């Protein structure tokens with residue numbers, strides 16, 4: 001084997017990935033080549049350093065929950081699209097949704113009392129016509145059907161939100177912040193909400 | 209762990225990977241978990257070295273394994289499963305680097321070598337620090353060889369380039385390291401700049 005070829009293969013001789021015949025040929029050349037022998041020493045130092053570095057590193061504990069959630073989502077294609085096209089008949093046809101709708105008014109009041117002490121229980125409004133005044137408090141959101149009322153309360157509490165109205169025919173809830181906020185701040189809250197996989201959609205309401 | 213073999217003998221690592229991947233094709237979550245556990249330490253290390261950030265590395269690792277889940281049936285067996293998975297990791301890692309624009313400085317070949325003088329290194333991180341001063345292309349070849357233990361054929365498949373390109377990049381990376389590493393207080397062997405032609 002010529003020097004140039006043998007020399008180019010030295011790193012893979014060191015990492016042990018050369019096939020037997022090739023490995024033999026490179027070693028035979030190196031045994032009679034001062035330059036390759038010297039460089040083999042340098043490359044062994046590199047390999048040793050790499051192994052010491054690897055030995056000093058630890059990977060984080062394995063947690064399959066995140067990726068399993070993502071796989072679960074794959075199993076339900078275009079879930080957000082589907083939610084936007086959910087009809088009232090669909091809602092009524094599904095017992096859990098029916099229960100959710102029936103309880104939502106109670107939740108709105110309870111959540112408001114719990115999360116916004118002293119706040120007046122809000123009137124229910126249609127989703128399409130927020131006033132300029134209250135639009136500064138509102139965020140629209142769609143939640144996973146698996147979300148329980150207790151989980152919803154906790155979720156909203158973490159962002160200092162309360163239920164304002166909903167769900168709409170399309171399953172959309174309107175949430176209210178405890179004080180008027182700009183779109184940017186409410187976008188940040190919506191983004192924080194969406195970190196939770198059970199929040200399928202969230203965005204601030206803009207005044208019309 | 210999922211049952212991956214009908215016989216009682218323990219398959220070799222590559223065989224086990226392949227057996228698990230076949231089960232993943234059948235949407236076997238348990239086999240996928242086993243495959244995830246087998247690849248997580250090496251993939252995380254590789255991505256963290258590439259991205260220099262543990263959180264991003266964890267996120268990209270999940271991106272990689274999600275592709276493995278989705279595309280398991282596309283694996284044709286032309287390479288080892290590990291080569292295929294690392295090829296996905298390489299592309300996902302580069303994409304993440306691009307997104308964060310952090311790759312710009314690392315694409316620059318003309319690093320300030322004076323900045324290496326006095327750099328705190330130990331035998332543990334000596335090579336890792338040196339690699340940060342290589343271009344992304346060169347660093348990948350060194351990383352996959354020394355940290356990953358891949359052959360040049362496998363690296364060509366991972367990076368998606370001809371074998372000769374791998375060898376050429378390795379040649380240039382070695383020459384560059386010969387200049388850089390003595391400045392980091394190269395342990396064990398004193399490499400002298402320009403001695404090897």
Ligand SMILES: [Zn+2]
Pocket residue numbers: 002003004006007029030033034035036037
């Ligand atoms: Zn030689």
